[in-house]
Amino acid sequence: METAMKDTVEAQGREFLTFRLGAEEYAIEILKVQEIRGWENPTAIANTPAFIKGVINLRGIIVPIVDLRLKFSLSEARYDEFTVVIILSVARRVLGIVVDAVSDVTTLAPQQIRPAPEFGGALDTRFITGLGTVGSRMLILTDIERLMTSRDMQLTETQHTEEEVQS
Amino acid sequence: MSAVAAKVLGDASAFHAIFFEEADEHLASVESLLLRLDPGAPDAEAMNGIFRAVHSIKGSAGMLGFAEIVSLTHVFENLLDLLRKGERPLTRAEVDAMLRAGDVVKSQIAHRRGTLAQTPDRSAAEAELRALATAATAAPREFQVRLGPLAQPIADAELETMLCGLAEMGQVSGQEINNIAGGEIRFRVTLAGAEADLRSVLSLVVEPSLVHIGDAAVAEPAPQATPPVNDESVDLFEAPAAFRARRGAERRQSPGRREGERAANAAPAAQGEAGSIRVSVEKIDRLVNLVGELVITEAMLAQRLGVQTELARHTRELQEAVMAIRMVPISAVFSRFPRLVRELSQRLGKQAEIRLSGESTELDRGLIERITDPLTHLVRNAVDHGLEQPEERAARGKPRGGEIFLTASQRGGSIIIEVRDDGRGLDRQKILARAAERRMAIAPDAPDHEVWQLTFEPGFSTAETVTDVSGRGVGMDVVRRNIQQLGGTVELASSAGAGTSVTVRVPLTLAIIEAMTVGVDGETYVLPLASVVESRRVGAGELHGVAGQGATLRVRDEYLPVRRLAANGEIAVIVEADGGRAALMVDALIGQQQVVVKSLETNFRRIPGISAATIMGDGKVALILDVPQLVKENAAWKPQ
Numbered sequence: 104m105e106t107a108m109k110d111t112v113e114a115q116g117r118e119f120l121t122f123r124l125g126a127e128e129y130a131i132e133i134l135k136v137q138e139i140r141g142w143e144n145p146t147a148i149a150n151t152p153a154f155i156k157g158v159i160n161l162r163g164i165i166v167p168i169v170d171l172r173l174k175f176s177l178s179e180a181r182y183d184e185f186t187v188v189i190i191l192s193v194a195r196r197v198l199g200i201v202v203d204a205v206s207d208v209t210t211l212a213p214q215q216i217r218p219a220p221e222f223g224g225a226l227d228t229r230f231i232t233g234l235g236t237v238g239s240r241m242l243i244l245t246d247i248e249r250l251m252t253s254r255d256m257q258l259t260e261t262q263h264t265e266e267e268v269q270s
Numbered sequence: 271m272s273a274v275a276a277k278v279l280g281d282a283s284a285f286h287a288i289f290f291e292e293a294d295e296h297l298a299s300v301e302s303l304l305l306r307l308d309p310g311a312p313d314a315e316a317m318n319g320i321f322r323a324v325h326s327i328k329g330s331a332g333m334l335g336f337a338e339i340v341s342l343t344h345v346f347e348n349l350l351d352l353l354r355k356g357e358r359p360l361t362r363a364e365v366d367a368m369l370r371a372g373d374v375v376k377s378q379i380a381h382r383r384g385t386l387a388q389t390p391d392r393s394a395a396e397a398e399l400r401a402l403a404t405a406a407t408a409a410p411r412e413f414q415v416r417l418g419p420l421a422q423p424i425a426d427a428e429l430e431t432m433l434c435g436l437a438e439m440g441q442v443s444g445q446e447i448n449n450i451a452g453g454e455i456r457f458r459v460t461l462a463g464a465e466a467d468l469r470s471v472l473s474l475v476v477e478p479s480l481v482h483i484g485d486a487a488v489a490e491p492a493p494q495a496t497p498p499v500n501d502e503s504v505d506l507f508e509a510p511a512a513f514r515a516r517r518g519a520e521r522r523q524s525p526g527r528r529e530g531e532r533a534a535n536a537a538p539a540a541q542g543e544a545g546s547i548r549v550s551v552e553k554i555d556r557l558v559n560l561v562g563e564l565v566i567t568e569a570m571l572a573q574r575l576g577v578q579t580e581l582a583r584h585t586r587e588l589q590e591a592v593m594a595i596r597m598v599p600i601s602a603v604f605s606r607f608p609r610l611v612r613e614l615s616q617r618l619g620k621q622a623e624i625r626l627s628g629e630s631t632e633l634d635r636g637l638i639e640r641i642t643d644p645l646t647h648l649v650r651n652a653v654d655h656g657l658e659q660p661e662e663r664a665a666r667g668k669p670r671g672g673e674i675f676l677t678a679s680q681r682g683g684s685i686i687i688e689v690r691d692d693g694r695g696l697d698r699q700k701i702l703a704r705a706a707e708r709r710m711a712i713a714p715d716a717p718d719h720e721v722w723q724l725t726f727e728p729g730f731s732t733a734e735t736v737t738d739v740s741g742r743g744v745g746m747d748v749v750r751r752n753i754q755q756l757g758g759t760v761e762l763a764s765s766a767g768a769g770t771s772v773t774v775r776v777p778l779t780l781a782i783i784e785a786m787t788v789g790v791d792g793e794t795y796v797l798p799l800a801s802v803v804e805s806r807r808v809g810a811g812e813l814h815g816v817a818g819q820g821a822t823l824r825v826r827d828e829y830l831p832v833r834r835l836a837a838n839g840e841i842a843v844i845v846e847a848d849g850g851r852a853a854l855m856v857d858a859l860i861g862q863q864q865v866v867v868k869s870l871e872t873n874f875r876r877i878p879g880i881s882a883a884t885i886m887g888d889g890k891v892a893l894i895l896d897v898p899q900l901v902k903e904n905a906a907w908k909p910q
Contacts, residue, residue, distance in 0.1 A: 145891070146793060146883075146890060146891040146892065146893065147793060148877055148880065148893065149877075149879065149880075150877055150878050150879060150880075151877065157891075158870070158874065158883060158891045158893075159891060160885045160889055160890065160891050162563065163559050163560070163562055163563045163566075163868075163885065164868075164872070164873065165868050165869070165870060165872065165873060165874070165883045165885075165891055166873050167873060167874040196872070196873045196874075197873045198873055198874070257875075258874060258875065259874075259875055
């Protein structure tokens with residue numbers, strides 16, 4: 104039964120949330136997204152890199168906020184009423200990312216997804232699972248869980264040691 | 271039947287979880303009741319309690335089809351049944367066997383739960399229980415009975431009835447009747463019943479205190495030849511009788527203490543009767559979180575409306591009530607120690623009794639889990655290092671059996687737990703010698719408390735031999751670190767020859783702390799109030815730079831390291847941790863309040879210099895500073 108369900112999902116395609124970061128458009132699995140919120144000033148934390156903006160109170164939960172624009176030095180990081188935060192639920196953690204703009208929710212069928220070539224984008228190819236095509240748009244399919252738990256993000260401790268062992 | 275039950279229940283995993291939890295509780299109560307049992311004069315209520323607990327494990331295990339648990343608990347139950355009916359005297363051997371059987375059941379449950387890989391071997395435990403149970407019924411024993419010295423002669427008719435009655439129960443021989451005032455009646459009787467039965471029959475005729483019963487096998491070789499001098503049965507007869515006589519004497523001497531013990535025994539039973547329901551911890555934690563939210567929302571509302579409402583009081587009361595759900599009596603930790611002390615002292619050839627008090631003191635369940643290891647360590651230390659061997663104690667004029675006192679009490683927002691022994695105390699010279707060996711700086715005439723402080727250093731141990739109990743020197747520093755992580759303190763006091771006392775002080779709850787809020791560069795930070803010594807305004811000229819070392823501030827006669835939290839802060843908050851102090855420079859003092867501690871690590875990670883976070887009245891997150899770390903190292907805080 105499970106496989107049957109998986110088959111239909113495969114056939115119908117999977118849903119992705121797409122967002123803009125600099126000149127490129129990225130897509131992340133919708134199931135990893137908990138909600139989208141407006142910007143509120145987080146509480147800054149000393150001894151952390153600048154792209155970690157701090158922590159916010161999300162209904163009683165302390166949630167760290169990462170500005171991906173700063174992380175990838177892609178665009179000027181301005182914070183106003185148009186700034187959006189995507190709250191993710193990855194690796195049993197809740198965290199928020201700041202991007203330039205959220206575009207839409209798109210369904211991608213398997214035939215719309217191509218393997219990613221080696222290319223010099225802002226994002227390391229380790230975190231790219233493929234490229235999606237919707238009309239003239241090219242979406243960079245991102246393994247957001249792997250990205251957020253990676254050592255460069257400095258968001259977690261557990262992944263640290265794992266990555267250190269690998270490298 | 272079990273197969274049918276299993277089918278009716280369908281997927282039994284939910285029932286399994288309930289069974290495991292209940293069985294754990296039953297086993298814990300069996301163990302604590304067993305340890306409290308007085309061999310020789312077992313408390314009937316306690317025996318029944320043990321029986322009921324074992325019986326319900328057996329029943330539930332049967333329903334779930336756990337055949338191996340049923341098998342063992344069945345044999346267990348058989349022995350218990352004999353014991354509680356008095357058909358077999360309770361001795362240490364039975365108690366030990368039952369404790370071991372309890373352990374096997376425990377591992378059987380662990381196995382069923384999936385936390386133990388291989389099936390525990392129950393055959394030894396079963397054989398042991400079975401042997402004890404059959405020994406009682408199969409072999410009739412010969413008892414040596416002595417009644418007297420009689421205050422007055424027993425009426426002949428009564429004497430006759432008694433002897434006839436005994437003859438019906440078994441075989442009476444070797445009668446030696448001296449039925450006059452001051453005389454004695456002796457005879458041997460062989461019967462299958464328990465000593466208690468015999469005693470109760472005899473007590474119908476003579477004063478219970480005049481009844482002396484012993485195993486004939488160990489009785490006087492020639493009863494006629496030995497004139498009865500005082501009460502030689504105490505020395506001659508086997509353990510139960512001797513023990514009973516001794517306990518009887520103790521009871522007469524100190525009725526107060528016995529009553530205290532009885533009251534303590536009664537309390538848990540009363541608690542058990544009170545209605546209760548089982549709720550998962552996640553549900554309670556969610557409740558705590560939601561109420562925390564409510565408190566914050568209420569504060570925001572009050573701020574916006576500018577009026578004080580009843581709502582504030584209600585929410586605060588609600589919060590207190592919800593926090594109280596998380597509170598667990600410390601007996602949850604204490605209950606393991608009687609067993610530990612019993613086994614440890616047996617292994618080390620020592621005699622030790624543990625005395626618990628304040629077991630009903632409540633603290634947060636999160637703390638309970640984290641305080642268990644340090645306390646276990648302290649109790650082990652007390653038995654291993656603190657108490658002397660019985661001979662040594664006797665030579666010093668102390669009772670051969672040592673005592674360990676474990677007490678808990680609440681004082682304000684703290685729980686104070688004391689582990690005290692009446693052993694040899696800390697050896698000042700030995701500690702100083704060891705310190706010198708390890709090149710630790712300490713003046714030879716340093717006050718005692720500074721010397722004791724050395725034992726908290728990593729790798730410090732004065733034990734001459736490393737046993738499997740302790741002495742590897744990984745002890746006290748770990749204890750102190752664990753307690754400090756809970757925001758607590760550890761203190762040592764000792765007097766040579768009279769014993770050592772370790773006092774642990776921990777906050778009531780980890781979830782809420784009394785805090786001081788300070789302003790730093792436009793952000794609000796939180797300091798645990800317990801660590802704040804004082805605060806004051808500091809003039810520019812008061813800070814003295816030390817090249818490459820940052821600044822220092824002179825407070826009375828002490829130069830304190832300065833941590834600049836705020837770039838231009840002019841207010842110094844003097845904080846203390848681990849016996850060290852530092853001055854934190856901040857912009858403003860905001861206020862004092864209770865804050866709900868929230869972990870940063872749930873969704874994020876540890877940040878140097880920050881211990882946790884909290885949510886303030888305006889809904890914003892404020893960070894709680896890690897004072898011990900700030901005191902310890904300057905590098906812990908680098909302003910952005």
